Amino acid sequence: MSELVVDDLVAGYGDARVLHGVRFTVKQGEVCAILGPNGAGKTTLLRALSGMVRTRGTVTLGGTELSGRSPDTIARLGVAHVPEGRGTFMPLTVEDNLRLGAFVRRGRAEVDSDLDRIYTYFPVLKTRLKQAAGSLSGGEQQMLAIGRALMLRPRLLLLDEPSLGLAPLVTRELFRIVQAINAEEQTTVVVVEQNAHLALGIAQQAHVLETGRIVLSGTAEEIRADEQVAQSYLGYRV
Amino acid sequence: MAGFLQQVVQGLGAGAIYASLALALVLIYQFTGIVNFAQGELAMFSTYVAWQCMAAGLPFWVALPLTLVVSFAGGMLIERVIIRPVEGAPELTIVIVTVGLFIFVNAAAGWIWTFLIKDFPNPFPGGALELGGVSLSFSTLGVLGVVALVMGLLYLLFQHTKIGLGMRAVAANPASARLVGIRVGWTLALGWGLAATVGAVSGVLVAPLLFLEPNMMAGVLIYAFAAATLGGFDSPLGAVVGGLVVGVAETLAGAYVGFIGSDLKVGVPLVIILGVLLLRPQGLFGRAAVERA
Ligand SMILES: Nc1ncnc2c1ncn2[C@@H]1O[C@H](COP(=O)(O)OP(=O)(O)OP(=O)(O)O)[C@@H](O)[C@H]1O
Ligand SMILES: [Mg+2]
Numbered sequence: 001m002s003e004l005v006v007d008d009l010v011a012g013y014g015d016a017r018v019l020h021g022v023r024f025t026v027k028q029g030e031v032c033a034i035l036g037p038n039g040a041g042k043t044t045l046l047r048a049l050s051g052m053v054r055t056r057g058t059v060t061l062g063g064t065e066l067s068g069r070s071p072d073t074i075a076r077l078g079v080a081h082v083p084e085g086r087g088t089f090m091p092l093t094v095e096d097n098l099r100l101g102a103f104v105r106r107g108r109a110e111v112d113s114d115l116d117r118i119y120t121y122f123p124v125l126k127t128r129l130k131q132a133a134g135s136l137s138g139g140e141q142q143m144l145a146i147g148r149a150l151m152l153r154p155r156l157l158l159l160d161e162p163s164l165g166l167a168p169l170v171t172r173e174l175f176r177i178v179q180a181i182n183a184e185e186q187t188t189v190v191v192v193e194q195n196a197h198l199a200l201g202i203a204q205q206a207h208v209l210e211t212g213r214i215v216l217s218g219t220a221e222e223i224r225a226d227e228q229v230a231q232s233y234l235g236y237r238v
Numbered sequence: 239m240a241g242f243l244q245q246v247v248q249g250l251g252a253g254a255i256y257a258s259l260a261l262a263l264v265l266i267y268q269f270t271g272i273v274n275f276a277q278g279e280l281a282m283f284s285t286y287v288a289w290q291c292m293a294a295g296l297p298f299w300v301a302l303p304l305t306l307v308v309s310f311a312g313g314m315l316i317e318r319v320i321i322r323p324v325e326g327a328p329e330l331t332i333v334i335v336t337v338g339l340f341i342f343v344n345a346a347a348g349w350i351w352t353f354l355i356k357d358f359p360n361p362f363p364g365g366a367l368e369l370g371g372v373s374l375s376f377s378t379l380g381v382l383g384v385v386a387l388v389m390g391l392l393y394l395l396f397q398h399t400k401i402g403l404g405m406r407a408v409a410a411n412p413a414s415a416r417l418v419g420i421r422v423g424w425t426l427a428l429g430w431g432l433a434a435t436v437g438a439v440s441g442v443l444v445a446p447l448l449f450l451e452p453n454m455m456a457g458v459l460i461y462a463f464a465a466a467t468l469g470g471f472d473s474p475l476g477a478v479v480g481g482l483v484v485g486v487a488e489t490l491a492g493a494y495v496g497f498i499g500s501d502l503k504v505g506v507p508l509v510i511i512l513g514v515l516l517l518r519p520q521g522l523f524g525r526a527a528v529e530r531a
Binding site for chain 2: 072080091096
């Protein structure tokens with residue numbers, strides 16, 4: 001079981017607090033969408049979950065405490081974070097980038113077969129294996145970043161605005177793949193997204209974050225039906 | 239012609255030594271963005287360790303691996319204890335720390351071993367190979383061979399081991415490296431350990447040619463800076479090529495450019511540093527600091 005439980009999470013940078021007591025739960029195998037305006041603290045929330053910023057409060061994954069641990073330890077506990085900006089290892093080859101995703105895993109044969117699995121999700125990566133990752137297009141880099149995260153065989157996948165800077169068609173394809181991954185591997189997913197339509201399309205639960213607090217929670221349908229959300233994030237009135 | 243080739247060979251021999259120290263500089267710069275001004279002094283200190291082992295009666299080929307191990311551990315320790323606390327500090331702070339380390343190590347060596355010069359044995363046999371009027375001394379061939387070997391081993395480490403992959407990842411994107419589970423702090427320490435080891439090799443290669451004394455590496459360091467600047471501070475291959483070019487350029491300038499002679503030779507690396515910074519700041523093999531976002 002890898003249920004994610006976040007309780008009274010406080011985080012920030014230096015003296016500046018960004019999150020003020022965030023609380024939510026994501027059931028094993030579910031997709032949870034985090035919506036909210038720019039600067040609400042969505043990225044900071046993901047960073048807090050993966051240990052990139054200092055936190056107070058508790059975060060547990062399947063009962064294991066994540067809070068207070070370093071990012072490399074949290075990664076070893078099965079959390080893969082696709083960060084804002086994608087975190088590509090630019091000068092390294094596409095293949096090296098993917099292998100790095102499995103850095104903490106043992107068993108070369110298993111890792112090799114997982115590489116093949118990634119290529120079935122993202123065939124374009126296979127044609128670019130020996131190319132420097134920095135030369136990929138934005139969309140290809142986003143695929144690479146998700147592929148890299150999957151190489152960990154994560155129990156929890158954190159995605160920070162996968163649609164950023166991508167053409168609508170590419171974005172839809174990407175979300176379709178994330179949904180397939182979630183269905184096939186039972187990976188728990190937390191996705192932060194500006195494109196609320198797409199995020200709500202694959203999520204079971206959603207939360208709206210504003211200035212570091214969750215102001216609205218519910219099932220994807222409930223959030224979609226909310227007038228306020230519709231105006232702010234979906235661009236239409238219910 | 240033979241005279242010219244002779245100068246080139248001599249230049250390559252000197253260049254290989256600059257290359258080895260430049261390699262050490264580049265190793266640290268790649269991972270941390272730090273220019274370690276103390277690299278030469280650490281190499282000098284390592285050389286004293288080798289000397290001390292031999293003074294205690296150990297043969298050279300036992301003293302050498304022992305020295306390399308001590309240097310590796312010392313490099314890691316320095317990173318953990320002295321560099322770690324200023325990690326992420328402004329560049330000037332870090333420069334001052336490494337300059338402080340330079341002075342400290344220099345003084346420590348003087349205090350332990352005095353400033354009197356010491357003889358250091360040449361590990362390579364005397365004599366030379368005659369080849370079409372050019373004489374290749376075994377000493378020069380040995381130095382070139384050792385540097386080629388070091389380069390080859392580093393290549394294997396970086397390109398064909400998991401640790402090497404992790405090190406390249408840390409150099410490319412430390413935040414992302416942490417997110418895939420790499421222990422970045424230890425990787426940086428490993429980089430310092432490797433650099434200190436490579437530096438120790440260059441110290442042991444220099445000592446028989448000069449004499450062993452605490453200021454032995456000061457001159458070499460300037461050439462190594464020129465080599466790393468020329469090759470590109472983020473390119474190990476560039477460091478080696480840069481070292482060889484600087485060595486040859488310096489030797490030829492000393493021999494053929496009348497007013498330079500042997501006194502002004504040390505001006506050559508400075509001219510090279512200036513020229514590169516003006517014309518191609520990233521060096522011959524370096525990456526320019528522009529990347530696709
Ligand atoms: N590295 C940092 N240092 C200091 N403050 C930061 C840092 N990163 C973010 N902040 C601040 O924290 C707040 C929340 O930022 P965050 O990036 O989490 O927002 P976000 O919801 O992801 O916004 P966006 O939709 O624009 O990505 C902002 O006020 C921002 O200025
Ligand atoms: Mg953000």
